[in-house]
Amino acid sequence: MMSPTRRTLAERTHCNASNLTYICDQLVRAGLAERQNAANDKRQRVLVLTDAGRDARSRVVDAVLEESPLAALPDENLRRLTAMLSQPLT
Helix, strand or coil: CCCCEHHHHHHHHCCCHHHHHHHHHHHHHCCCEEEEECCCCCCCEEEEECHHHHHHHHHHHHHHHHCCHHHHCCHHHHHHHHHHHHCCCC
């Protein structure tokens, strides 16, 4: 999966540029993410989760799902729902 650009992250999080920069800086300082050149355009930078960032994301998702009514869904249904929600809207 391609990493989102800063513009895409701002749109997805409904965050302005200065707040997003601060958040990204904090993630990098904490070792949860790193900045890299975009594969398709070296002028762009992307924020990529590190192994520690992926572990943290998994823990957060697990904690949220435990408290969610979705926790009652069988694993296969939850996987299908996750896949459907991951699809871009057209």
